[in-house]
Amino acid sequence: MTGEYRPTCDSGQDPFVAPAPPPPYQIAGPGGLATFASVFGTNGANMNGDWKLFIVDDTTGNVGQLAGGWSITFESTDFACQLASRSPAQFDYDGDGRADVSVFRPSAGTWFLQDSTAGFTAVSWGLASDKIVPADYDGDGKTDIAVYRPSEGNWYALRSSNGTLYAANFGVAEDLPSPGDFDSDGRADVAVFRPSTGTWWINRSTGGIISAQFGTSTDKPIVGDWNGDGRADLGVFRASSGTWYTSTDLVDPSHNFASTPFGTSTDLATPADFDGDSRTDVAVFRPSNGVWYWLNSSNGSFSATQFGVSEDIPSAGDFDGDGRADLSVFRPSGGVWYRLNSSNGAFAAVQFGVSGDKPTQAAFRY
Numbered sequence: 001m002t003g004e005y006r007p008t009c010d011s012g013q014d015p016f017v018a019p020a021p022p023p024p025y026q027i028a029g030p031g032g033l034a035t036f037a038s039v040f041g042t043n044g045a046n047m048n049g050d051w052k053l054f055i056v057d058d059t060t061g062n063v064g065q066l067a068g069g070w071s072i073t074f075e076s077t078d079f080a081c082q083l084a085s086r087s088p089a090q091f092d093y094d095g096d097g098r099a100d101v102s103v104f105r106p107s108a109g110t111w112f113l114q115d116s117t118a119g120f121t122a123v124s125w126g127l128a129s130d131k132i133v134p135a136d137y138d139g140d141g142k143t144d145i146a147v148y149r150p151s152e153g154n155w156y157a158l159r160s161s162n163g164t165l166y167a168a169n170f171g172v173a174e175d176l177p178s179p180g181d182f183d184s185d186g187r188a189d190v191a192v193f194r195p196s197t198g199t200w201w202i203n204r205s206t207g208g209i210i211s212a213q214f215g216t217s218t219d220k221p222i223v224g225d226w227n228g229d230g231r232a233d234l235g236v237f238r239a240s241s242g243t244w245y246t247s248t249d250l251v252d253p254s255h256n257f258a259s260t261p262f263g264t265s266t267d268l269a270t271p272a273d274f275d276g277d278s279r280t281d282v283a284v285f286r287p288s289n290g291v292w293y294w295l296n297s298s299n300g301s302f303s304a305t306q307f308g309v310s311e312d313i314p315s316a317g318d319f320d321g322d323g324r325a326d327l328s329v330f331r332p333s334g335g336v337w338y339r340l341n342s343s344n345g346a347f348a349a350v351q352f353g354v355s356g357d358k359p360t361q362a363a364f365r366y
Helices: 036-040
Strands: 103-107 108-113 119-124 146-147 154-160 165-169 190-194 199-204 209-211 220-224 233-238 243-247 258-261 283-286 291-295 301-304 327-331 336-340 347-351
Touching: 233 347
Parallel strands: none
Antiparallel strands: 103 108, 108 119, 146 154, 154 165, 190 199, 199 209, 220 233, 233 243, 243 258, 283 291, 291 301, 327 336, 336 347
8 A cells, every 4th residue: 555654553462573663662642642743853963863664464365565765754743853042041030031130128128129121119128238249049030129137147038929928048248149040940049158268069950969179268259151151150359469360160160260360359240141142251340430341252352341430339231131241330329220232232220219229230349
């Protein structure tokens, strides 16, 4: 018989012999429940390789032959392409892929958010002595409101997925909280840098607690994705020499690292992905002249842009959702945000906050 046929089985496990693969087999309908997707998944790449046809005649009195060859045809509905997704934007509290203008007011222990999609929100969460640690702890693609309380060594986060409390005891009073997704499971891990020993302590949501010696007592801890693999990496900025030390090895970072002279002792470290290659760029803001300097990880080129004045707090983030961090500053004297969109070069000014507020984009500028 000639024609087109779909996989089917009425009688269960037919006894194929070598060189056919041995049973048990995935049985298609009506004899079973197997489908193309259940066997091969939904990634078209899984169809690559050699396809072989095996035939068995398990009844008597029939004859036949396969004289004209055979072929297999994949329908467009047999598989779906998997597209690489862009990493969620940092400081994105409503999950629309754009960083949101947001501040923490220590005097009131209140967070004020101007979400780019969800609008204005005010949430009482924390004490004046807390360090703010916004990150996506529940893996829903939204940044969670969170604080680290040095007096207790406790972390308190408000899960954006369901409004419940996430609490963890991890750290001591001297520690500098530095959360990040160190195990690449989509959830931020609680982590601290301990200046007295230059040691990082990381409580991975998948894989448990690890420690690593990387840095000295005066270094500023920096968490970034230096190689674009979707996993947070360790880094420090040593202001005394204007040098960045970065490592993509959590097991042995002090022996597998890169050192990059970039900046001066009075510069403020402002790491972010300015060139859109999914890797964190080494960057500083120089208050003395209001200039941003950064190294593009995509090609190693140097960039500099004057944007800000000496009182400004650098608060870079991807506010326009193009996958690149925008230059942004918070000016305490007027409570105004000034931004330069990377997508079109447009300038924006937004009044949001008062003197004394901490822009959440500057949460980890120790």
